[in-house]
Amino acid sequence: MTQSLLILLFAAPLAAIALSFGIRSSRLAEYATVTAAIVDLLVSVPLLIHVLTAPAIFAHSYIQVDPLGAWVILCIALVYMLSSIYAVGYMRLLDEDGRLPLFYGLFSGFAFTMLAACVMNNVGVFWIAIELTTLISTFLVGFEREAESTEAAWKYIVVVSGGISLALLGTVLFYWGGSFVLGPHYAMTWAALHKAAPAVYAPLLLVSFLLVLVGYGTKAGLAPMHTWLPDAHSESPAPVSAMLSGALLNASMLGIARFLSVVNGTSISGFAHSAVVGFGIFSFVIAAFFIVRQTGIKRLMAYSSVEHIGVQALGLGFGGVLGIAGALYHMLNHSLNKSLMFFGAGNAMRAYGSKEITDIRSVLRTFPVTGILWLLGAVGIAGAPPFALFLSEFTILRAGIAGPYRWAAVLFVIFLIVVFIGFLSHFRAMYFDETENPAVPRVLPGLIWRALPMWLSFLPVLILGLWWPHALWSVFTTISTQITGGAR
Amino acid sequence: MFLAHINPLQASIFSSLAVASLLLTFVMLGSHWLRNYVYAFAVQSWLIAALSASVGYFAGYPELYLIAILTALFRGLVLPFLLTRIIARLNVKREIHTVLQPSSSLVLGAFLVMFAFVIANHMNRQSLLAAHVVVLALTIMFSMKFLGFLMLSVRDEAVSQILGLLVLENGIFLGAQILVPGMPLLIEIVILFDLLIVVACFGMLVRFLVVHAGTTSSRQLNRLVG
Numbered sequence: 072m073t074q075s076l077l078i079l080l081f082a083a084p085l086a087a088i089a090l091s092f093g094i095r096s097s098r099l100a101e102y103a104t105v106t107a108a109i110v111d112l113l114v115s116v117p118l119l120i121h122v123l124t125a126p127a128i129f130a131h132s133y134i135q136v137d138p139l140g141a142w143v144i145l146c147i148a149l150v151y152m153l154s155s156i157y158a159v160g161y162m163r164l165l166d167e168d169g170r171l172p173l174f175y176g177l178f179s180g181f182a183f184t185m186l187a188a189c190v191m192n193n194v195g196v197f198w199i200a201i202e203l204t205t206l207i208s209t210f211l212v213g214f215e216r217e218a219e220s221t222e223a224a225w226k227y228i229v230v231v232s233g234g235i236s237l238a239l240l241g242t243v244l245f246y247w248g249g250s251f252v253l254g255p256h257y258a259m260t261w262a263a264l265h266k267a268a269p270a271v272y273a274p275l276l277l278v279s280f281l282l283v284l285v286g287y288g289t290k291a292g293l294a295p296m297h298t299w300l301p302d303a304h305s306e307s308p309a310p311v312s313a314m315l316s317g318a319l320l321n322a323s324m325l326g327i328a329r330f331l332s333v334v335n336g337t338s339i340s341g342f343a344h345s346a347v348v349g350f351g352i353f354s355f356v357i358a359a360f361f362i363v364r365q366t367g368i369k370r371l372m373a374y375s376s377v378e379h380i381g382v383q384a385l386g387l388g389f390g391g392v393l394g395i396a397g398a399l400y401h402m403l404n405h406s407l408n409k410s411l412m413f414f415g416a417g418n419a420m421r422a423y424g425s426k427e428i429t430d431i432r433s434v435l436r437t438f439p440v441t442g443i444l445w446l447l448g449a450v451g452i453a454g455a456p457p458f459a460l461f462l463s464e465f466t467i468l469r470a471g472i473a474g475p476y477r478w479a480a481v482l483f484v485i486f487l488i489v490v491f492i493g494f495l496s497h498f499r500a501m502y503f504d505e506t507e508n509p510a511v512p513r514v515l516p517g518l519i520w521r522a523l524p525m526w527l528s529f530l531p532v533l534i535l536g537l538w539w540p541h542a543l544w545s546v547f548t549t550i551s552t553q554i555t556g557g558a559r
Numbered sequence: 560m561f562l563a564h565i566n567p568l569q570a571s572i573f574s575s576l577a578v579a580s581l582l583l584t585f586v587m588l589g590s591h592w593l594r595n596y597v598y599a600f601a602v603q604s605w606l607i608a609a610l611s612a613s614v615g616y617f618a619g620y621p622e623l624y625l626i627a628i629l630t631a632l633f634r635g636l637v638l639p640f641l642l643t644r645i646i647a648r649l650n651v652k653r654e655i656h657t658v659l660q661p662s663s664s665l666v667l668g669a670f671l672v673m674f675a676f677v678i679a680n681h682m683n684r685q686s687l688l689a690a691h692v693v694v695l696a697l698t699i700m701f702s703m704k705f706l707g708f709l710m711l712s713v714r715d716e717a718v719s720q721i722l723g724l725l726v727l728e729n730g731i732f733l734g735a736q737i738l739v740p741g742m743p744l745l746i747e748i749v750i751l752f753d754l755l756i757v758v759a760c761f762g763m764l765v766r767f768l769v770v771h772a773g774t775t776s777s778r779q780l781n782r783l784v785g
Binding site: 193195196199202203206209210213216217218219220221222223224225226228229232233236237239240243244246247250255256257259272274275278301302305306 | 678681682684700704707708711717720723724727728730731734735738739740741742746749750753756757760761763764767768771773777780782783
C-alpha cells in the first residue's frame with residue numbers, strides 16, 4: 072500500500088512535467104500541474120498515516136518513508152497544491168503565454184525534487200536531491216528575465232551552491248567517521264550514521280555536524296547565510312516565492328533535523344543543539360531588524376521567512392517533545408500562512424505595478440475580500456491569536472522556558488514583539504494610510520484562481536489556531552521519539 | 560581502513576599528488592588570466608584522477624579506476640572545454656577588478672592553509688604514518704574549501720566564480736578519495752554528473768546575465784540590497 076502511494080506521489084508531478092514539455096499547450100500545462108498537485112496532496116495524507124506505524128524502506132534501502140519525511144511531504148504537497156492553483160491566475164497576468172509550459176514543467180520538477188529529498192535514505196543522495204532543487208528553482212527565480220530577477224538567480228545559485236558544498240564536505244566527514252566503526256564499506260543511510268555516531272571521535276563529529284548545519288542552513292535561509300533568500304524570494308513570480316518559502320525551506324530543515332537526530336545522544340549532542348538554537352535566534356533577530364525597516368513588499372515576506380525558519384530552528388534546538396512538536400506544527404502553519412501572504416503580495420504587486428510598500432495604498436478598496444484575507448494573514452503571521460502560528464510559537468516558547476536555553480526564549484519573546492509591531496505597521500500603512508495622489512490600481516482578471524488558494528490557506532490557519540487536533544499531536548510524539556532516538 | 564597499514568611509498572605518492580593539487584589552487588589564486596585559471600583547474604582534475612587510480616590500485620578498489628576515468632574525462636576535459644567556451648563567448652580575458660591584489664590574496668591563502676592545518680590536526684586520531692596522510696588530506700580538503708571561498712569573495716567575474724565553486728568541489732573530491740575510498744560508487748558518479756549539470760546551468764545563467772543584466776561582474780549586480 073505504501074509503495075503504491077509512493078509511486079503515485081512521484082508519478083503525478085512526472086506526468087505533469089511530461090505533459091507540459093510534451094504537448095506545448097499553456098492551458099493543458101496549467102491543468103496538468105493543478106491536477107498533479109491535488110493528487111499529491113490527497114496521497115500525502117494516507118502516506119503519513121501508513122508510515123506512522125511502520126516506516127517503509129524500498130530500493131535497496133535507498134528510499135525510506137518515515138513519519139518525519141512524510142510530514143514534510145505533506146507540507147510540501149500542500150504548498151504545491153496552493154501555489155499551482157494560484158499560478159494559473161497569476162502567470163496569465165505576465166503576458167508570457169508562450170513560455171508557460173516551460174514554467175509549469177520546471178514548477179512540477181521543483182516539487183518533484185523536493186518530494187524526492189524527503190524520502191532519500193542515503194545521505195549522499197539526499198544531498199544530490201537538495202542540490203537539484205537549487206538548479207531547477209534557479210530558472211524559476213530568473214523566469215521573468217528582468218535585470219533584477221537574473222541578478223537574484225545568479226546570487227541564489229552561487230551562494231547556495233557554495234553553502235551546500237559545505238554540507239557535502241560534512242557528509243563525507245560523517246561517512247569517514249562512521250567507517251572507523253562500521254568498516255570501510257557500508258551503506259550511507261541515516262540509520263547507519265546514527266548507529267556509528269556515539270563511537271566517532273568527538274572533534275571529528277563536531278566539525279562534521281557544524282559543516283552540514285552551515286550547509287543545509289544556507290539552503291534553509293538561516294542567518295547569516297540567508298543573503299540569497301530576500302533576493303530570490305522577492306524577484307521570483309509569486310507562486311514560486313510561495314514554493315521557495317513554504318516548501319523548499321522545509322525540505323532543507325528536514326536535513327538539519329535528520330542530522331540533529333544522528334548526533335542525538337552522543338557527547339556533542341548538547342553543543343549541536345546550542346548551535347542550532349544560536350543560528351535560530353540569530354536569524355530571528357536579524358530578520359526582525361530587516362522587517363522593521365523594509366521597503367519592498369515581497370522582501371518583507373522574505374525576511375518573515377527568515378524569521379520563521381529561525382523559529383523552527385529554535386524548536387528543533389530546544390528539543391524535547393514540546394520543542395519538536397512545536398517546530399513541526401510551525402512548519403505546517405508557516406507553509407500555509409506564508410503561501411497566503413505571498414499570494415496577497417503577488418496580487419498587490421500586479422495591481423499596483425510596484426514592489427514598493429509606499430506605492431501600495433488603500434488595499435481594501437482594491438481587494439475588498441482577498442484584502443481582508445491578506446490582512447488577517449498578516450496578523451496571523453505576526454504571531455497573534457487566534458491563528459495557528461500563535462499556537463506553535465507558544466509551544467516552542469514553552470519548550471524553551473522548560474529547557475536550558477531560557478535566555479533564547481527571553482530574546483525570542485522580545486523580538487516577537489518587535490516583529491509584530493514592525494510587520495503590522497507596514498500593513499497599517501498599506502491599508503489605512505491615505506495619500507495625496509493615489510496610484511490607480513489595475514483590475515486583474517482571473518479572480519477566482521487567485522482567491523481560491525487564499526481561502527484554502529486561510530481557513531486551515533484559522534481552524535488549526537483554534538483547535539490543535541489530537542491526531543496531529545500523536546504524529547508529533549511519534550516523530551519526536553524518532554528524532555531524539557528514544558532507544559539510546 | 561587501508562590507511563592504517565599504508566606503506567611509505569604509497570604515503571608519499573598520495574601526499575605528492577595532494578600537495579601538487581593544492582599548489583595548483585595557488586596558481587589559480589595568483590593568476591590574473593582566466594585562461595590560466597581553467598588550465599590549472601584541468602591539470603588539478605587530472606591529478607585527482609591519478610590519485611583515484613593510485614588509491615584504487617594500492618587499496619584494492621577496482622571501481623576507483625572507473626571514477627578516475629570519469630574524473631579525467633568530465634573534470635579534466637569536458638568542464639574546462641565548457642568553461643573556455645563561456646570565456647570565448649563573453650570575450651573576457653582577465654579578471655580586471657579584483658578586490659585584492661593576487662599577491663595579497665596569496666598571502667591570505669597561505670594563512671588559510673595554516674588554519675586548515677590546525678583544524679585538521681585536531682580532528683585526527685590516527686597514529687604515525689597514517690596520521691601524516693590523514694592530516695594532509697584533511698588539511699588540503701579544508702584549505703581548498705577556504706581558498707575556493709576566498710576566490711569567490713575577492714573575484715567578481717562570473718567565470719571565476721564558477722571556477723571558485725569547482726575548486727570547492729575538487730577539494731572535497733580529493734579528500735574523499737584518500738579518506739573514504741569505499742564510498743559507494745553510485746554516489747560518486749552521480750556527484751560527477753551533478754557537477755556537469757551545475758556548469759551547464761551556470762553557462763545558461765551567464766548568458767542571461769549578459770542579456771538581461773548587462774554585466775558579468777558581480778560588483779555591478781547591486782540592484783538588490785537591504
